[in-house]
Amino acid sequence: MRERTPFPKDLIARLPNLKLLLTTGLRNSSLDLGFFKEQSIPVAGTADKxxxxxxxxxxxxxxxxxxxxxxxxxxxxxxxxxxxxxWQTGFATGLT
Structure with a gap:
């Protein structure tokens, strides 16, 4: 998910099969990291410039x-x- 996507606590609570959240950055103000931690759901993201x-x-x-x-x-x-x-199912072709 991108850093501006809302992901409130009530949405997390409605996703019982959520096991991991991946985000496009490590500084994501829309995430309640404390609640993720309470739910034992890891949050991972890309490096922060x-x-x-x-x-x-x-x-x-x-x-x-x-x-x-x-x-x-x-x-x-x-x-x-x-x-x-x-074995391979076909031959690689150009991207054009």
Missing amino acids: STGTQVGTNSTTEHCVTLVLALARGIARDDAAVKAGL
């Missing part, structure tokens, strides 16, 4: 591009095929 650390500052962008390429190249499909004892 405001901390001055350069490690992982592009991780959201990199993850998005990786997902797009994986979809375009059929990575999940071929991964499932290999795990089933098969």
Whole structure:
């Protein structure tokens, strides 16, 4: 979820199967982190540029591009095929 998406306590309470919340940043003012902690639901996010650390500052962008390429190249499909004892299901093609 992005940092501006409202995620109030009453919504969390209505999601009994929620096991983890991923956010696009570590500073998310819309989250009641204390309530998440009470419910034993971990909250994870990408690195925060405001901390001055350069490690992982592009991780959201990199993850998005990786997902797009994986979809375009059929990575999940071929991964499932290999795990089933098969081989790749097709040939990679250009992205244009």
